[in-house]
Amino acid sequence: MKIHEYQAKEVFAAFGIPVPRERVAARSDEAASLARELGMPVVIKAQVLVGGRGKAGGVKKVESHDQVESVAGSIIGMDIKGLRVNKVLVSECVDIRSEAYVGIVVDRATRAPVLMASAAGGVEIEEVAKATPEKILKTAIDPAAGLLGFQARNIGMALYGDAKLAREFAGIAQKLYRIFVQKDCSLIEINPLVKLGSGSLLALDAKINFDDNADFRHKEWEEMRDLSAEEPTEVEAKAAGLTYIKLAGNVGCVVNGAGLAMATMDLIKRYGGEPANFLDVGGSSSPEKMVTAMRIILSDPNVKAILINIFGGITRCDDIATGLLQAQKQADIRVPLVARLTGTNAEKAREILKGSAVTPADSMADAVKKAVALAGGAK
Amino acid sequence: MSIIVDKNTRLIVQGITGRDGAFHAKAMKEYGTQVVGGVTPGKGGQTVEGLPVFDSVEDAVRKTAANASIIFVPASFATDAMYECIASGLDLVVCISEGVPTMDMVKVLDYAKGAKTRILGPNCPGVISPGKAKVGIMPAASFKPGCVGVVSRSGTLTYEMAAQTAEFGQSTVVGIGGDPVIGTNFIDCLRMFNDDLETKAIVVVGEIGGTDEEKAAEFVRQHVKKPVLGFIAGQTAPPGKRMGHAGAIISGGSGTAPEKIKAFEAAGITVVHEPQEIGPKLKERL
Numbered sequence: 258m259k260i261h262e263y264q265a266k267e268v269f270a271a272f273g274i275p276v277p278r279e280r281v282a283a284r285s286d287e288a289a290s291l292a293r294e295l296g297m298p299v300v301i302k303a304q305v306l307v308g309g310r311g312k313a314g315g316v317k318k319v320e321s322h323d324q325v326e327s328v329a330g331s332i333i334g335m336d337i338k339g340l341r342v343n344k345v346l347v348s349e350c351v352d353i354r355s356e357a358y359v360g361i362v363v364d365r366a367t368r369a370p371v372l373m374a375s376a377a378g379g380v381e382i383e384e385v386a387k388a389t390p391e392k393i394l395k396t397a398i399d400p401a402a403g404l405l406g407f408q409a410r411n412i413g414m415a416l417y418g419d420a421k422l423a424r425e426f427a428g429i430a431q432k433l434y435r436i437f438v439q440k441d442c443s444l445i446e447i448n449p450l451v452k453l454g455s456g457s458l459l460a461l462d463a464k465i466n467f468d469d470n471a472d473f474r475h476k477e478w479e480e481m482r483d484l485s486a487e488e489p490t491e492v493e494a495k496a497a498g499l500t501y502i503k504l505a506g507n508v509g510c511v512v513n514g515a516g517l518a519m520a521t522m523d524l525i526k527r528y529g530g531e532p533a534n535f536l537d538v539g540g541s542s543s544p545e546k547m548v549t550a551m552r553i554i555l556s557d558p559n560v561k562a563i564l565i566n567i568f569g570g571i572t573r574c575d576d577i578a579t580g581l582l583q584a585q586k587q588a589d590i591r592v593p594l595v596a597r598l599t600g601t602n603a604e605k606a607r608e609i610l611k612g613s614a615v616t617p618a619d620s621m622a623d624a625v626k627k628a629v630a631l632a633g634g635a636k
Numbered sequence: 637m638s639i640i641v642d643k644n645t646r647l648i649v650q651g652i653t654g655r656d657g658a659f660h661a662k663a664m665k666e667y668g669t670q671v672v673g674g675v676t677p678g679k680g681g682q683t684v685e686g687l688p689v690f691d692s693v694e695d696a697v698r699k700t701a702a703n704a705s706i707i708f709v710p711a712s713f714a715t716d717a718m719y720e721c722i723a724s725g726l727d728l729v730v731c732i733s734e735g736v737p738t739m740d741m742v743k744v745l746d747y748a749k750g751a752k753t754r755i756l757g758p759n760c761p762g763v764i765s766p767g768k769a770k771v772g773i774m775p776a777a778s779f780k781p782g783c784v785g786v787v788s789r790s791g792t793l794t795y796e797m798a799a800q801t802a803e804f805g806q807s808t809v810v811g812i813g814g815d816p817v818i819g820t821n822f823i824d825c826l827r828m829f830n831d832d833l834e835t836k837a838i839v840v841v842g843e844i845g846g847t848d849e850e851k852a853a854e855f856v857r858q859h860v861k862k863p864v865l866g867f868i869a870g871q872t873a874p875p876g877k878r879m880g881h882a883g884a885i886i887s888g889g890s891g892t893a894p895e896k897i898k899a900f901e902a903a904g905i906t907v908v909h910e911p912q913e914i915g916p917k918l919k920e921r922l
Contacts, residue, residue, distance in 0.1 A: 363738050365816045365846045365883070368745050383888035400739070400746045441737055470882060471737035473712050500880045504872070515814060515880025516790020516843055519869035523893075524910055526872045535873070537880045540734070568792040568799075570761065570775045571656070600775045600795065621796065622912050 258467045260481050261304045263346045265463035268440065272432045274447075275459045279348035288329035289322070291347040297322050301329050304344040305337045306486040308381065313337045318350065340486055351459060356449030357416055358382050359430060360464075361398075361437045370398040370437065372430055374412050378449035404434040417452070425458050426450075441471035490553050497549040498539050506531025508632045509554040509563040509592075511547070513538050513572040521566045524625045529635020533560045540571045547580020552588050562593050564628035566621055569600030578606035581615060593631040597624035638765035638808045639785070639828040639835075640728065640754070641669075641704070645769045648696045649674040650717045651708035652684045656732075660708065660773055661685050667770040672700035693720040704728040706762065706771050711735035714758060718744045722753045730771050731757035731819075738882070741817040748819070755819025759881070761791040761811035772811065774798075780805040784918065785829035787822055788841035789814050789848075790881070793869060793911075797841050800914040804922065807835040814843070814881025822852035830860045837863040837922055839914060840905065842896055844870030845884045849896040853903035863921035865914060866900040866907050868893045 263281040270276050278295055281304065282288040292299045303315030310316060315337050319328050325347075335342045356378035364371040374394045377385050385392055394415050396408045406427055413426030429450070437445045446464040453459055472478055484492060494501035500515070504522075508530045512518035515537050522532040534554060538546055554560055567577050577598060584590065597618040598606045610617065616631070618624030629635055647664065651657035652674025662685045665671040673688045673696050680691035690696035693705065705726055707717045714733035721729040722744075736758040748755060756763060762772015767781035778795050782805015788794040794811050810825050812818055822840060829835045838860070842849035849868065856864050871893040873879045875886040886892050900907050906917050 363742060363817060365848070366851065368742055368817050370739070370742065386888070400742045438739060441739065443738060468737050468739070468882075469878075470711065470735045471739075473735075502874070502877050502879070504874065512792075514790060514792030515884060516788070516793030516841070516869050517796055519843060519873055519879055519884070520793050520796070520867075520911065522872045523869060527910060532872055535877075535879055568775075568778075568795045570792060570795060571773055572792075599799075600778065620912065622910060 259306045265465040285326045285330035289326040292325040298350045300348045302346040303342040307338045352454035353451045355452040358448045360446035443468040500537040502535040506533045507561040509533045509560040511565045530629035544580035548584045551584035562632035565596040573602045574598040574606035575602040578609040595628040637834040641769040646702045648702040657708035669769040693724045706730045715740045734759040757813040760813030763810045765808045783836035785835040785838045787825040816883040823855045840866045845891040850899040853899040857903035864905045866905040868896045
């Protein structure tokens with residue numbers, strides 16, 4: 258789960274990481290009065306859960322107070338990579354001398370968190386990592402001991418070549434790690450961490466992604482969640498215990514298991530079709546889940562056929578078949594269905610579906626070919 | 637021979653009094669696995685499916701000489717269950733539970749350093765050596781004794797791949813799990829399969845996200861003398877979207893299917909582009 262910059266900055270401030278004086282506004286007149294409090298000039302920043310907002314015109318410096326309302330008004334409501342901007346952050350202008358990058362993630366290969374930093378801040382760190390990997394400094398963090406002072410100071414020294422700044426950097430990095438652990442982050446970043454004219458460091462931007470798996474111990478995340486940034490159908494699916502991701506094609510699919518779901522999408526593409534979605538019905542199946550899955554897929558008007566590919570283990574094929582028949586009764590299924598059901602209780606499922614309008618298939622490849630043909634054929 | 641589990645595996649089921657734990661305890665026992673008991677704190681003394689329930693892993697090990705455990709408890713209790721197995725000196729712990737926070741798993745694996753316990757998972761279907769032992773949730777009928785070793789990041793896709801190798805059967809099939817941080821990885825399994833006399837060919841089933849497949853390919857190139865076949869799921873997955881598994885996400889332009897396929901091919905791994913090609917390709921390489 259991603260949170261907005263202003264929310265991440267609130268977390269930073271609570272842990273003592275220096276941030277600019279700034280406030281969030283949902284209306285342009287609010288932004289204008291905030292700017293008056295802060296003093297001109299100000300920077301107005303779109304709050305949107307996607308990178309590259311600066312390039313999209315979502316970050317603007319405003320010199321004179323009478324322009325704040327119109328600039329804020331032009332950013333609020335703006336569309337950035339398909340997401341609507343609902344709020345802006347009105348921030349004081351600071352005197353920037355240099356920009357660095359600092360972040361923490363779990364390195365999958367070493368199975369440990371890693372502190373990453375670069376003197377080339379302010380730009381997309383992935384670009385730096387690709388073009389000039391040597392410019393990224395890294396240190397592995399011992400999960401039992403935490404980020405040690407000397408580790409952080411050494412990185413700070415490499416960044417700034419100054420003992421005082423290295424100590425200040427170390428303080429910020431250790432607070433960042435404390436947040437990473439206590440708030441169950443999957444990613445925490447300051448980009449850029451700026452050196453001010455006064456000689457001290459400040460987090461000009463903030464990015465926090467939470468580890469969704471830890472949501473059982475963070476009830477507060479629900480309030481921080483911005484549902485407007487998520488596909489409503491994806492949210493509905495999640496509530497029903499399904500994982501759904503909308504794609505651009507016309508062959509809908511219902512599969513059990515993420516790997517098999519991806520493989521099914523790939524096979525649709527291989528046989529000349531285009532998958533309309535990723536949908537994993539999860540481990541334990543119930544007929545109700547199938548009804549919801551069918552309704553969600555059919556809410557996409559592009560869908561011309563639906564492929565059901567189930568390899569029953571924990572999931573029982575008879576549950577899936579019963580759910581399919583219920584869905585046919587309850588929902589208006591306007592497209593052909595193709596079902597390949599194998600594994601646990603596959604025989605029972607075949608009995609249940611006998612005489613129904615569902616086209617049976619005896620292998621994954623057979624099912625995909627039939628579904629692609631029913632959706633209008635290969636392109 | 638086979639890897640990880642066999643006739644000598646003596647298994648306890650953590651969470652045996654729960655719905656899934658009880659169901660699979662019975663299924664594994666029926667398959668022929670030596671299931672010797674279960675653990676649910678506070679329910680010691682009961683029996684489930686004719687198996688004794690203990691309050692702790694330590695107690696269960698003392699009374700049954702168990703050497704392996706399978707975990708079916710909710711994610712919020714799964715890490716504690718794993719710590720308990722490591723502390724009790726088990727050889728193997730298989731964590732089926734889904735949704736363990738990544739940093740919790742980092743700490744478990746750090747705690748396990750130097751201990752003899754192999755951790756498989758979390759968020760995995762388990763492991764099966766057909767005809768010998770099943771320590772997992774897979775539908776047994778899809779697996780047959782034979783000579784192909786299968787290692788995979790996913791669950792049901794593993795069943796599909798096993799079904800496609802039915803002609804040759806399998807020595808062992810390992811589902812390592814779809815999370816970013818896992819106890820046993822591709823390389824661990826490749827090393828074991830390479831040393832296993834019964835395994836004549838290896839199938840590696842990968843998916844998008846991370847660089848584990850690339851590292852596995854490098855290991856194959858340097859060390860594996862047996863034929864290796866590979867499949868990568870997620871060619872049509874969009875970047876930035878978590879495809880069900882916490883680990884299956886293309887981020888920052890890395891972890892894509894084409895990169896992984898390229899790495900496989902460069903290492904001499906025969907890449908199949910759909911599951912049903914596995915059978916014919918195996919015939920060519922064996």
